[in-house]
Amino acid sequence: MSILVDENTQLLVQGITGSEGSFHTRKCIEYGTKVVAGVTPGKGGSSFDQIPVFNEVERAVKETGANVSMIFVPPAFAADAIMEAADAGIALVVCITDGIPTLDMVTVINYLHGKATRLIGPNCPGLISPGKCKVGLMPGDIHRQGNVGVVSRSGTLTYEAVAQLTEQNIGQSTCIGVGGDPLIGTTFVDVLRLFEKDPQTKLVVLIGEIGGTAEQEAAEVMKKEMTKPIVSFVAGSTAPPGRRMGHAGAIITGSSGTANEKIAALKAAGAAIASSPAEIGIVARKVLESRA
Amino acid sequence: MKIHEYQAKEILAKHGVPVPKGGVAATPKEARDIASQLGGKVVIKAQVYAGGRGKAGGIKTAASADEAEKLAQEMIGRQLVTHQTSAEGVPVEKVLVEEAAPIERELYLGIVIDSARGLPVIMASEAGGVDIEEVAAKTPEKIIKAYIEPVAGFQPFIGKKLAYGMNLAPEQIRPATQLIGNLYQAFADKDCSLAEINPLVVTSDGRLLALDAKLNLDDNALFRHRDYAELRDPGQEDELELEASEHNITYIRLDGDVGCMVNGAGLAMSTMDIIKLSGAEPANFLDVGGGASDEMVTKAFIILLSDPKVKAALINIFGGILRCDIVARGVIEAAKQVEVKVPLVVRMRGTNVDEGMKLLAESGLPVILAHDLKDAAEKVVAAKEGRLTA
Numbered sequence: 001m002s003i004l005v006d007e008n009t010q011l012l013v014q015g016i017t018g019s020e021g022s023f024h025t026r027k028c029i030e031y032g033t034k035v036v037a038g039v040t041p042g043k044g045g046s047s048f049d050q051i052p053v054f055n056e057v058e059r060a061v062k063e064t065g066a067n068v069s070m071i072f073v074p075p076a077f078a079a080d081a082i083m084e085a086a087d088a089g090i091a092l093v094v095c096i097t098d099g100i101p102t103l104d105m106v107t108v109i110n111y112l113h114g115k116a117t118r119l120i121g122p123n124c125p126g127l128i129s130p131g132k133c134k135v136g137l138m139p140g141d142i143h144r145q146g147n148v149g150v151v152s153r154s155g156t157l158t159y160e161a162v163a164q165l166t167e168q169n170i171g172q173s174t175c176i177g178v179g180g181d182p183l184i185g186t187t188f189v190d191v192l193r194l195f196e197k198d199p200q201t202k203l204v205v206l207i208g209e210i211g212g213t214a215e216q217e218a219a220e221v222m223k224k225e226m227t228k229p230i231v232s233f234v235a236g237s238t239a240p241p242g243r244r245m246g247h248a249g250a251i252i253t254g255s256s257g258t259a260n261e262k263i264a265a266l267k268a269a270g271a272a273i274a275s276s277p278a279e280i281g282i283v284a285r286k287v288l289e290s291r292a
Numbered sequence: 293m294k295i296h297e298y299q300a301k302e303i304l305a306k307h308g309v310p311v312p313k314g315g316v317a318a319t320p321k322e323a324r325d326i327a328s329q330l331g332g333k334v335v336i337k338a339q340v341y342a343g344g345r346g347k348a349g350g351i352k353t354a355a356s357a358d359e360a361e362k363l364a365q366e367m368i369g370r371q372l373v374t375h376q377t378s379a380e381g382v383p384v385e386k387v388l389v390e391e392a393a394p395i396e397r398e399l400y401l402g403i404v405i406d407s408a409r410g411l412p413v414i415m416a417s418e419a420g421g422v423d424i425e426e427v428a429a430k431t432p433e434k435i436i437k438a439y440i441e442p443v444a445g446f447q448p449f450i451g452k453k454l455a456y457g458m459n460l461a462p463e464q465i466r467p468a469t470q471l472i473g474n475l476y477q478a479f480a481d482k483d484c485s486l487a488e489i490n491p492l493v494v495t496s497d498g499r500l501l502a503l504d505a506k507l508n509l510d511d512n513a514l515f516r517h518r519d520y521a522e523l524r525d526p527g528q529e530d531e532l533e534l535e536a537s538e539h540n541i542t543y544i545r546l547d548g549d550v551g552c553m554v555n556g557a558g559l560a561m562s563t564m565d566i567i568k569l570s571g572a573e574p575a576n577f578l579d580v581g582g583g584a585s586d587e588m589v590t591k592a593f594i595i596l597l598s599d600p601k602v603k604a605a606l607i608n609i610f611g612g613i614l615r616c617d618i619v620a621r622g623v624i625e626a627a628k629q630v631e632v633k634v635p636l637v638v639r640m641r642g643t644n645v646d647e648g649m650k651l652l653a654e655s656g657l658p659v660i661l662a663h664d665l666k667d668a669a670e671k672v673v674a675a676k677e678g679r680l681t682a
Contacts, residue, residue, distance in 0.1 A: 020583070023613075076515055101483055101513035102405050109410035110442050125612075137582070139612050139642050154558020155582065156610040160665065163610075163641065180557060182407040209558055212407050235561040238546075238568045239577070242376065246542045246557025246579045248512065249407070254425050276569050277562035278666035 001200040002129035002174045003149070003191075004092055004118075009133045010065050012037045012090070014057065014081045015072035016048050020096075024072070024137055025051075031134040036064040057088040068092045070126065070135050075099035078122060079108045082185075086117035093185070094135050095121035102248070105183035112185065119185025123247070125155035125177035138162075138175070146171015148284060149195040151188060152207035153180050153214070153247065157235060157277070161207055164281025170288065173201040180209075180247030188218035196226050202291075203229050205284055206271070208262050210236030211250040215262035219269035229291060230271040231284045234259045293509045294341045295523045298388045300507040307478040309471055309489075311502045314390030323364030326389040328357040336363045337388040341528040343506075344374035350384070353392055360389060378547075385527055393501055398491035399458050400424055400435075401472065403479045411439045414476060416454040420491035446476040460494070467500055483513030532595050541580055541592045548573025550672055551602035551634075553592055555580050555614045563608045563665070570669040572676060575602045582613040589622025594630050604676035606668055607638045609648075616640040616648030624655045635660060635675035635682065639668035658682035 011028065015021040016038025026049065029035050037060040038048050044055030054060035057069065069090045073081040078097040085093045100122050112119060120127060126136015131145035137155065142163045148170055152158040158177050165172060176191055178184055188206060195201045204226075208215040215234060222230055237259040239245050241252040252258055267273055274283040298316040305311050313330060316339065317323035327334045338350035345351050350372045354360035364387050373381035398421035406413040417435045419427045427434055436457035438450045451469030460468050471492075479487040486508040493503045514520050526534055536543035542557070546564075550572045554560035557579050564574035576599065580592045596605060609619050619640065626632075639662040640648050652659050660675055660682045662668035674680035 075512060099512045101516070102485060102510050103412075103480065103483055103513070106405065106410060106412065107442050137613055142642070152558065154556060156554075156556030156612060157558030157562055159610045159612055159642065160559055160562070182405060183410055207558070209561060214407075217408065233562075235558050235565060238564040238574055239561055240544075240546065243544050243577075244511075245544065245561050245577055250557060250561070254428075276666065277559075277566055278664065278669075 001198050002132060003194045003198050004174060004176070005068060005127055005133040005135050006129050007132050009068050009135065010034055010036045011135060012039060012057065012060055012064070012066035012069045013072065014039045014069055014085065016040060016051070016053060017043055018072055021072035022048065027140070028134050031140040033133045033135060037066050057084045057090065061088045061090065066090065068094065068135060071095040071097055073097055079104035082108050082119060083111050086112055086115050090117055093117055093119045094124070094126050095119060096124060096126060096137065098123040100181070102181070102183055105181065109183055109185065120176065121179040121184060123181045124179035125158060127174060127176040129174045130172050136177070142166055143175065144171040147173055147200055147202040149173050149198070149201040149204045150175035150207070151191040151204065152177050153209050153249065154207065154235070157207060160277065161205055161233070161280045165205070165284055168281040168285045170281065170284055173198060180249050182212060182249040188214050189221045192218055192221050192226060196228060201228065203231065203284060203288055205280060206230055206232045207280070208232065208234040208266070209247070209250050210239050210245065210252050210259050211247070211257045213256050216256065216265045219265040222269040222271060229287050231274060231280065231287055232266045232271040233274040233277055233280050234262045234266070235277065293511050293520065293524065295507055295509065296339045296341070296386070296525060297337065297505055298339055298386070299523050300505040301502065303482060303507060304475065304478055304502055304505055307481070308474040309478065309502050310500060311505065312390040312393050314388060316386050316388050317364060318368070318386050320361045320365040320368065323387055323389050324357045324361035327354060327360035330389070330391045332356045333392045334360050335390050335392050336360060336367065337390065338367050338372050338384040339386040339388055340372050340382045340384055341525070342372070342374050342376040342382055344376050345372065348372055348374040350374065364389070382528055393493060393503065394496040395493045396496045397494040399494070400427070400490050401475060401492045402486070402488040402490065403476060403484070404486050406439065409439060411441065412476070412479065414438045414440065414450065414454060414472060416458050416472070418458045424490065440476065446473050448473070461498070464494065464498065464500060471500055482507065483510045483517060484508060485510045532598055536592070536595050539588060539591045541578065541588060541595065543592070543595055544577040545599060546574050546576050548575045549601050549603040550676055551575045551596040551599060551605040552608060553578045553580060553596050553605070554608045555582065555584065555610065559608065559610060563606065566665055566669040567606065567672065570673045572673045575599055580614070584614050584618065586618045586622040586625065589619050590626040590629065593623055593626040597630060597632065597634070602634055604635045604637070604672050606672040607636070608665065608668055609640045611640065611642030611645060615644040616642065617644040617651060620648040620651040624651065624657065627655070627657050632657070635680070637662055637668055637672040637675060639663070639665065
């Protein structure tokens with residue numbers, strides 16, 4: 001097992017012919033992901049590296065059986081692309097696009113209510129189940145198949161954490177970047193529940209950052225629902241309030257957005273805290289050893 | 293993106309939100325003219341991108357046009373230091389001159405996006421004029437919230453609920469409902485991330501007025517609001533930060549002396565954190581971004597070095613989309629354009645790391661190499677303190 005993506009994933013790429021879309025599609029294929037279709041309006045009927053390209057998602061799904069979509073559409077059109085994928089019945093939509101207006105995401109999040117589609121992102125690196133399937137931007141070779149689930153709001157910091165785990169000989173079940181925007185489709189809470197149910201996952205590494213209250217909400221669920229151990233790091237202890245630290249969601253407004261508040265909540269919920277970003281792998285190893 | 297109070301009030305007035313009569317002045321003479329048109333008794337408000345103006349002397353009352361001119365003279369051209377600014381403060385280039393409204397009650401009205409619910413939320417409170425965070429912490433029952441569903445949009449009952457919640461007089465309910473609806477319309481039309489009226493006042497003759505106004509605009513929505521660019525006041529922003537943003541580099545200047553250049557926001561924050569854990573203070577946040585070119589890396593590195601506080605620099609790259617060889621080329625080019633006077637520690641991992649390291653080694657630059665995050669932070673602190681050289 002693993003969560004959300006695996007060897008049964010049939011990937012569709014929206015924006016497959018763009019520069020980022022084509023580059024990362026090839027990287028995903030190299031990793032072993034089955035890419036079955038692409039969508040670029042106006043280029044339907046052509047192909048990209050032998051992959052058929054369609055004008056519409058609905059048609060692509062009908063003809064290829066795609067069940068996951070990865071979106072590289074520019075920010076002005078990305079919200080529409082997510083809703084088009086949901087309308088076509090895609091089970092999992094991974095939106096990589098950075099820079100979607102927040103009010104567009106309000107529409108998207110509410111459009112998805114009551115639909116079977118799960119959205120990951122936007123503004124995220126995607127997800128990978130090592131050894132099985134990669135739907136995103138992460139360098140595949142730092143991963144290793146195993147039993148630790150990783151969830152994070154950022155990209156390169158996730159790679160850093162994964163590389164530390166792999167160096168400690170700790171493999172991963174699935175690694176997910178949920179995205180750095182204020183409004184995202186899949187939250188820490190959703191991912192924790194999925195990891196709790198996944199038999200392959202024995203421990204979860206949760207990497208938070210300043211801004212919002214996602215870590216506090218995760219802590220509530222950890223207390224009430226999680227039996228698996230959690231290791232956590234929260235980035236941004238040194239960030240000043242009121243400044244957006246790159247991610248639209250990483251801005252301290254009020255006391256609940258600070259790293260200290262988040263660390264306190266996670267600690268109270270029983271998470272083992274890595275106080276330094278260099279110690280995520282070591283802390284995970286210690287927790288696994290204490291459980292062995 | 294922040295805008296000035298007078299700009300926010302112009303937007304609100306266009307949307308039918310009542311604001312005090314007044315005008316913006318760039319010179320004391322203009323302030324005097326506006327004051328005399330308003331009858332002499334006015335409030336002079338410094339226009340800066342920072343809160344806490346009142347306590348810092350940025351808001352003053354004048355009894356006459358003469359006094360208005362004098363007060364404007366004192367403010368314009370000076371730096372205003374508030375609890376939200378750096379010790380240097382922010383420059384005051386304009387003042388807002390407004391009628392001094394007779395205030396009976398001070399209320400609060402604000403709109404943000406609630407990320408947990410995925411909806412805009414309007415908050416109202418009868419305890420206005422003070423920090424709303426404090427009200428929320430001490431007397432949460434005094435804050436009433438209403439969510440806006442995107443399909444239905446703003447409905448009159450929402451305004452009514454909030455208006456009654458602020459304990460307004462019966463004759464004020466209808467105008468308040470309308471005002472709240474208009475504020476929401478401005479929030480939605482302008483793609484705001486925050487729309488706040490604090491305080492919203494009831495005057496002694498029973499009128500509702502937005503005495504202060506703050507609108508933050510969503511940077512991501514720039515592409516559909518051409519007017520955003522005109523609203524921006526570069527004079528209120530840090531020069532280096534502005535230069536960086538023109539090159540799509542996210543750079544935020546901080547108070548420490550260890551400069552850092554990183555790819556990715558999360559890793560950039562973590563790099564700042566580990567610099568602190570190793571006993572120094574970060575001089576900046578700098579994310580070169582995922583798709584950076586070598587020109588961008590060059591620009592970013594020069595910006596980092598332009599901060600005179602920087603005594604040592606750390607480059608921390610986890611190559612994914614951004615290749616390490618691109619970073620190395622960018623840094624080498626920067627070193628040709630400006631003199632690197634401070635020790636430089638480099639830690640690279642991921643895509644094309646060997647090529648990147650080789651380029652740096654062959655360049656002859658005095659670079660201290662680090663093998664992981666902890667090693668990098670310790671080395672940059674040691675180099676800053678003169679305990680380590682290349």
